[in-house]
Amino acid sequence: MFDVIIIGAGVTGAAAAWGLARFQGKVCVLEKAEDVCCGTSKANSGIVHAGFDAIPGTRKAYYNIEGSRMMEQLCKNLKVPYQRCGALVVCDDLNFSQGLEELYQKGIANGVEGLEIITDQKRLRELEPNISPGAAAALYAPTSAVVCPFELNLAMAEQAKQQGTEFYFNTEVQEIEAMEGGYRLETSRGRFESRYVVNAAGVYADYFHNMVSEKKIHITPRKGEYCLLDKGTGSHVFHTIFALPDKMGKGVLVTPTAHGNLLLGPTATDIENREGVGTTAEGLEKVMADSAHHVRDIPVRQVITSFAGLRAHEDGDDFIIGEPKDAPGFYDCAGIESPGLTSAPAIGKEAAEVIAKALCLKENPDFSELRKGQVHLSELTLEEQRELIRKDPAYGNIICRCETISEGEIRDALRSPLGAKSLDGVKRRTRAGMGRCQGGFCSPRVMELIARERGISQEEVTKAGGNSKVILAVTKEGTRE
Amino acid sequence: MKTYDIVIVGGGPAGLAAAVAAKEQGIDKILILERDAELGGILNQCIHNGFGLHTFQEELTGPEYAGRFIDQVKELGIPYLLHTMVLHIDHRKRVTYVNQQDGMCQIQAKSLILAMGCRERSRGALNIPGYRPAGIFSAGTAQRLVNMEGYLPGKKVVILGSGDIGLIMARRMTLEGAQVEAVAELMPYSGGLKRNIVQCLDDFQIPLLLSHTVVRIEGKERLRSVTLAQVGQDRKPIPGTERTYECDTLLLSVGLVPENELSRETGMKMNPVTAGPVVDEKLSTDIRGIFACGNVLHVHDLVDYVSEEAGAAGKNAAEYVKRDHDQPEEGKTAPYEFEQEPGESAPIEIVVRGGVRYTVPALIHARPPKEDVTIRFRVGNVYRNCYVAVYVDEERILRRKKQIMAPGEMETVVVKKELLTGQTQTVTVCIEEA
Structure with missing residues (x-):
């Protein structure tokens, strides 16, 4: 019998686990x-939204602001x-700048700091030289930021793991039913029982909610397609550049990533298939066309990959947080679409506090706010690099040429508390294979390391x-030992 | 900081030939930096034959061809470092590299030869829509898995792109027991050598679908199917022509990109057409003492031409070192100027017209070239029964008939040195109709 079972190890589930690790x-x-x-946590814009977009009084607004302050x-x-x-929200016709004014007012109501509408062309272009020549005015939000979504998700999960949280992967929840003092979950790996359940199942959160509550919810996967450009292109813009939002969301943005790439996207298309993360020709064309609308001379020849993610859009257009009246002990974190990444730490922290109070969990004296983290060779000074390689030459063996990732870093990612198991797992943790050749050179060598470290063929x-x-x-088996 | 006369970045065919040539000019303090476990570069995984017909007048496999040069490097005692990754170079020819023995190291070169080769264009660069399952490989990655690691990436294969590596891999996968369903090529002509189409596709009855592309990729975990469609003259898919192939593997042979990330850091002048540095007839970049050769300069079709070009770069680098070389001053930044030796005229640009996409070199010092100038280029389309013509100013000095010219094959013209003078204003290379 667990105290708490969290369904989903995306950023929201990881944040709940991180929050609960304090108890x-x-x-x-x-x-x-x-x-x-x-899932969605690996395929999004990686933006820490300032919070001017959400309607005042909504849960999106509240958690966005809280999350943005914590991040x-x-x-x-x-x-x-x-x-x-x-961030800059760009408007290309002064006649439509009431849209900016509305955003500004929403932002003020939500408590966003430092907002400013810029109509001075000179200042606008000083702030953002590559903004489209047609840009007439912009809302400037200095508190907007970018974050590495993989590392944030992983870091919070790792902190929980260090405090004894158990992680069961390849474990699909199939049924949930209420039982005396909690819930019983049937999964692809057998039965689990728990006093509390946190539903952080992303695009599947409505399935689980509807298993225990009569107040039904409904999630539509809203696909967003992206193009990612090579490292170094991130300096093409200094801010995250948005167009004015519409009813489907914030529209296609152009942003530097936390690692210096340039990211274009997302589109917004409602689809049926909850696994439908395939990109489309029309979607990618729209990404290119829309981003060219507010930023000029995007070096599109340097696109290195494209991908799609699914927003968990709930019919009520807001996050669903907390326990349904008819399902106490079942804590929803549902409908988590943008600004979900920003909000995750605030959602997770609050969920943990509510649950810890309900279950009378004591504080965990061993919890540490600080994570040791992994070594990233390219972030060290020359002296530090020298010292590191002298102590452990595996850091001197470069495996991924495009991102300069060493054998030592890949080995660490495979041995870490929630170690990588696959090529994509290594990629999200180390960036090996995330560069311009997209793993063309390094994937056979990363495969060797995965096999070696995990003791598999x-x-x-x-x-x-x-x-x-x-x-x-396998070919030429006869010659193998 | 350790200093060398010549540091060569890359120990593939270009780096090896450059090293041998420089050594033969009497330069001793040479260092080759190679990131892989052995010298030879990509030739090591090219176990098919057809290499060396021009250089050695015999047909060698890739490893054999590389072996000839590796043997020379070893016999001449040219130092090299393996497992060594160059992280930075700058316009003052300082090189930062890393390996397990030396850690992070900075060295000073009098002359630097860029021989980093090229990489394959990936799926992402083409924005092919669809899912991103396992089973999509660049042809070269698959070649490495099959030829060096002994693994078969898949059993039912579609290949996009008819570059040479894709054609070679169509045959290779077939010989290893895989079923190659089709090779699709976006353009109305192949990007590979004619002989490879005959020997790798025709001989194995593998269909080559010209003017076709991938419009859908299905499969969440492992690739399940690929949908091909015919494209119109605008290279956009024609609705109604889609055909779905069940397969577990998609190989991509959709172009090679010179690996010039290091070169760009120096601020040297680059050619947007080749994606390589702009060089003069000595294969010198605009930063004095930095030379480039092989696929980092422009993608070659045959390795024999890489060796020939790299040999020239090595020789010229040696001569540069022997001259009283001057380092760019500390504060100097781009744009740089091409070196002009005493008595030499300023370099003039070679003009390209009528289907010639680029030339290497892009500039010539018209007085006095010490040797005849070899000009290599590629054409942008298929030309039949046309002429390659070279003009010096208004005068046509060369006109050679070609039955066929295609973008997949590199063309060469040699301009005799006595035809160029200090008064020469322009040199033009063009294709002329019959």
């Missing part, structure tokens, strides 16, 4: 994928790449768990 309790996370950060210190503590680059190495094996047969 003494028996907690586990059930995740249907092979790793943390495999900088949290990222510092957890060694997560974070840059407060600020190379044929068993997968791209992302499950049936995603990279190689399907």
Whole structure:
């Protein structure tokens, strides 16, 4: 019997686990994928939104502001790449600038600091030289930031793991029913029982909610397609550049990432398939066309990959947080779409506090706010690099050429508390394979390291768990030892 | 800081030939920096034959061809470091590298030869829509898995792009027991050598679908199917022509990109057409003492030409070192100026017209070239029964008939040194209709 079971190891589930790690309790996370950060959390804009977009009084507004306030210190503590680059919402016709004014007023009502409408062309172009020549005015939000979404998700999960939270991967929850003093969950890996359940199941959160509550909710996967450009292109813009939002969301943005790439997207298309993360020709064309509308001369020839993520859009257009009246002990974190990444730490922290109070969990004296984190060779000074390689030459063996990732870093990612198991797992933790050649050079060598560290054969190495094996047969078996 | 006369970045065919040539000019303090576990570069995984017909007048495999040069490097006692990754170079020819033995190291070169080769264009660079399952490989990655690691990436294969590596891999996968369903090529002509189409596709009855592309990729975990469609003249898919192929593997052979991330850091002048540095007839970049050769300069079709070009770069670098070389001053920044030796005229640009996409070199010092000038180029389309013409100012000095010219094959013209004078204003290379 667990005190708390968290369904989902995306950023919201990881945040709940991180929040609960401050308390003494028996907690586990059930995740249907092979790793943390495999759904919406891995395919989003990586923006820490300032909070001017959400309608005042909504849960989106509240958690956005709270999350945005927490994020900088949290990222510092957890060694997560974070840059407060600020945001500009661009409007290309002064006649439509009442849209900016509305955003500004919403932002003020939500408590966003430092907002300013800029109509001075000179200042606008000083702030953002590559903004489209048609840009007439902009809302400037200096508190907007970018964060590495993978590392944030991983870091919070790792902190929980360190405090004894159990993680069950490849474990799909199939049924949930209320029982005396809690809930019983039937999964692909057998039965789990718990006093409390946190529903952080992303695009599937309505399934689980509707298993225990009569007040039904409904989530629509809203697909967003993106294009990512090569490292170095991030300096094409200094801020996250938005167009004016419409009813489907914030529209296609152009932003530097926390690692210096340029990211374009997302589109917004409602779809049926909750696994439908395929990109489309029309979607990618729209990403290119819309981003070119507010930023000029985007170096589109330097696109290195494209991808799609699914926002968990609930019909009520707001987050659903807390326990339904008819299902006490079942704590929803549902409908978490943008600004979900920003909000996650605030949602997780609050969930943990509510649950700890209900279950009378004591504080955990061993909890540390600080994460040791992994070594990232390219972030060290020359002297530090020298010292590191002298002590451990594995850091001198560069495996990923595009991102300069060493064998030592990949080994660490495979051995860490929630170690990587697949090529994509290594990629999200170290960036090996995330560069301009997209793993063309390094993937055979990363496969070798995965096999070595995990004690498996190379044929068993997968791209992302499950049936995603990279190689399907061995040749010349006769000559093998 | 350790200093060397010549530091060569890359120990593939270009780096090896450059090193040998420089050594033969009497330069001793040479260092080759190679990131892989052995010298030879990508040739080590090219176990098919057809290499060396021009250089050695015999047909060698890739490793054999590389072996000839590796043997020379070893016999000549040219130092090299393996497992060594160059992280930075600058315009003052300082090189920062890392390996397990030396850690992070900075060295000073009098002359630097860029020989980093190229990489394959990835799926992402083409924005092919669809899912992102396992089973999508660049042809070269698959080649490494099959030829060096002994693994078969998949059993039922579709190949996009008819570059040479894709064609070679169509045959290779077939020989290893895989079923290659089709090779799709976006353009109305192949990007590979004619001989590879015959020997790798025709001989194995593998269909080559020209003017086709991938419009859908299905499969959440492992690739399940690929949908191909015919494209119109605008290279956009024609609705109604889609055909879905069940397969577990998609190989991409959709172009090679010179690996010039290091070169760009120096601020040297780059050619947007080749994605390589702009060089003069000595294969010198605009930063004095930095030379470039092989696929980092422009993508070659045959390794024989890489060796020939790299040999020239090595020789010229040696001569540069022997001259009283001057380092760019501490504060100097781009744009730089091409070196002009005493008595040499300022370099003039080679003009390209009529289907010639680029030339290497892009500039010539018209007086006095010490040797005949070899100009290599590629054409932008398929040309039949046309002429390659070279003009010096208004005068046509060369006109050669070609039955066929295609973008997949590199063309070469040699301009005799006596045809160039200090008064030469322009040199033009063009294609002329019959």
